Amino acid sequence: DTEVTQTPKHLVMGMTNKKSLKCEQHMGHRAMYWYKQKAKKPPELMFVYSYEKLSINESVPSRFSPECPNSSLLNLHLHALQPEDSALYLCASSTPSRQQKGYDEQYFGPGTRLTVT
Amino acid sequence: SQQGEEDPQALSIQEGENATMNCSYKTSINNLQWYRQNSGRGLVHLILIRSNEREKHSGRLRVTLDTSKKSSSLLITASRAADTASYFCAPNTGGFKTIFGAGTRLFVKA
Numbered sequence: 001d002t003e004v005t006q007t008p009k010h011l012v013m014g015m016t017n018k019k020s021l022k023c024e025q026h027m028g029h030r031a032m033y034w035y036k037q038k039a040k041k042p043p044e045l046m047f048v049y050s051y052e053k054l055s056i057n058e059s060v061p062s063r064f065s066p067e068c069p070n071s072s073l074l075n076l077h078l079h080a081l082q083p084e085d086s087a088l089y090l091c092a093s094s095t096p097s098r099q100q101k102g103y104d105e106q107y108f109g110p111g112t113r114l115t116v117t
Numbered sequence: 118s119q120q121g122e123e124d125p126q127a128l129s130i131q132e133g134e135n136a137t138m139n140c141s142y143k144t145s146i147n148n149l150q151w152y153r154q155n156s157g158r159g160l161v162h163l164i165l166i167r168s169n170e171r172e173k174h175s176g177r178l179r180v181t182l183d184t185s186k187k188s189s190s191l192l193i194t195a196s197r198a199a200d201t202a203s204y205f206c207a208p209n210t211g212g213f214k215t216i217f218g219a220g221t222r223l224f225v226k227a
Contacts, residue, residue: 004159031213042205042217043160056214090159094213105150106207106215108159 006091006109014117015081021112023074023091031055032074033106034066035090043090049074081116088113119143120216121189121206129224136193138221140206149182149189150207154220160205163191198227 004025013019023032031050035043048056049068057066063085065077074091092106121140130136140149148167152160166173166182166189173180179192193200203220 006159033213033215042220044217045215048213050213088157092160104148105162105165106152106160107162108152110159111157113157 004091004093004107004109006089006112008112009110010113010115012115012117013078013081015083017081018077018079020078021076021089021091021114023076023109024072025093025107026072027093027095027107028071029093029095029107030071031094032068033092033094034074034076035092037088037090037111047076078114081114083116086114086116119146119208119210121149121208121218123204123206123218123221125221126219127222127224129226130196132196132198132225132227134196136196136200136223136225138191138204138223140189140191140208140218142187142189142206142208144187144210146184146208147211148209150209151178151180151189151191152205152207152217154203154205156202163204193223196223196225198225201225 007022033048034046037043045058046060047066052068063080067075088111090111091109094106121142124139150165151163154160164175164180166180177194182189203222205217205220207215
């Protein structure tokens with residue numbers, strides 16, 4: 001199984017809502033990532049979890065709250081978002097490099113298209 | 118990790134032609150990866166080339182790496198309309214952080 005799944009595919013939420021995005025992989029990868037991508041722009045890294053611990057937070061506003069309950073699951077909790085947070089949210093996973101330096105390829109999910117009204 | 122800079126920003130070719138896109142980076146790397154993204158979808162990993170490799174093939178894809186020039190190129194031979202996508206390179210210097218460059222937008226005309 002070389003698939004990363006993301007749910008939901010589309011999400012529309014108001015600025016006062018609380019919602020969560022879910023990401024799952026069963027490849028045994030121990031690094032998982034959240035990216036945000038605006039239209040016609042490259043993906044921007046938000047968070048990285050390594051062995052279920054938050055490894056990188058790219059100064060993301062606190063209205064985005066990541067969670068890694070286990071090695072297969074990654075959540076992104078959303079609260080009090082702004083319209084400018086509307087974007088495609090991508091999840092990815094990877095395994096440490098066989099050379100023990102860095103990581104090998106990342107596997108991406110199809111993304112959640114988020115619209116904040 | 119660091120940002121790769123892709124060139125050209127956009128490329129339009131006829132079906133059957135070859136497409137070449139380039140990537141430059143600034144510091145030493147462990148490996149360099151190429152990804153494809155079809156419009157509005159997730160990225161798909163295409164190929165990984167390690168710092169001690171100079172060339173790698175996968176189907177119609179050929180990637181070269183010149184560590185002395187800190188550059189890589191991706192060649193797609195006999196392009197198809199389905200190759201229309203954005204292509205990103207991702208140099209990896211040893212961490213988990215990936216900074217994608219602006220990418221090359223390839224349009225293959227049928």
